[in-house]
Amino acid sequence: MDATDRPDVEKLEQTECWHLLEGHVLGRLAIVVDGHPDIFPVNYVVDNGSVVFRTAKGTKLLGALDNTPVALEIDGYDSHTELAWSVVLRGAAREVRRPEELTSANAASLEPWQGGLKDHVIRIITLNLSGRRFPVTQPDIWKTPLSDPRRASFE
Numbered sequence: 001m002d003a004t005d006r007p008d009v010e011k012l013e014q015t016e017c018w019h020l021l022e023g024h025v026l027g028r029l030a031i032v033v034d035g036h037p038d039i040f041p042v043n044y045v046v047d048n049g050s051v052v053f054r055t056a057k058g059t060k061l062l063g064a065l066d067n068t069p070v071a072l073e074i075d076g077y078d079s080h081t082e083l084a085w086s087v088v089l090r091g092a093a094r095e096v097r098r099p100e101e102l103t104s105a106n107a108a109s110l111e112p113w114q115g116g117l118k119d120h121v122i123r124i125i126t127l128n129l130s131g132r133r134f135p136v137t138q139p140d141i142w143k144t145p146l147s148d149p150r151r152a153s154f155e
Contacts, residue, residue, distance in 0.1 A: 012131030017087045020131065021074065022046045026113075029053070030071040031063035031093075038063065043112045044072065045105070050126050051089055052096065052105045054118035061120050064093040070124060077136065087131035089124060096121040 012020075021027075029042045040060045044053040051072055055061050064070055070093045075086040096102055105121050112118045 008134055010133040012085070012087070012133060014129055017089075017129050017131040018046065018049075020076070020085065020087050021051065021089065024074050024076070027051075027072045027074045029060065029064070030073065031060065032066070032068045033059055033063040042072070043110070045110045047104055047123070050091070051124045052110060053122055053124075054110055054112050055120050055122060056116055056118050057120070061122070064122050065095060067092075069127070072124060082135060083133050084136050085131060085133040087129070089126055090128040091124040091126045093122050093124050096123050 025043050025045070027042055027044055029040045031038055031040070038059070042053040042055070042060075044051045046052075055064070069090060071091075072089045073086065075084065077084045096105060101123070102121060105123075110121070
């Protein structure tokens with residue numbers, strides 16, 4: 001049985017998946033490096049039905065551009081509804097080089113958290129977008145102040 005076939009798991013519509021992606025700035029990029037999966041945190045923006053991020057030269061850039069599919073995942077928890085959610089975007093990564101695309105990405109305030117020169121702009125062309133929402137098993141645990149993602153990032 002697929003997890004999304006369970007009655008307590010709600011499959012999210014595409015528009016809601018995009019809304020959640022647009023409302024966040026940090027995701028996990030899954031790529032294949034030397035034949036093995038690897039995951040990197042990336043700051044991203046949604047731009048024209050795709051996701052764009054900046055990176056420097058290195059493993060992430062080489063893995064993203066080696067002609068294998070990539071994935072970007074975000075997730076969260078709504079303490080008011082006691083529901084968790086997850087969104088996964090699968091696609092093909094390519095480097096943005098055309099001036100009009102670079103202008104669009106720059107206008108979207110694409111700013112990485114980590115310092116240093118991030119002179120490569122990468123766009124993930126969306127091939128598949130899916131999401132789900134589900135109740136957590138022990139909502140009281142997830143309501144603690146330390147689990148608030150806005151606070152936890154500063155602790």
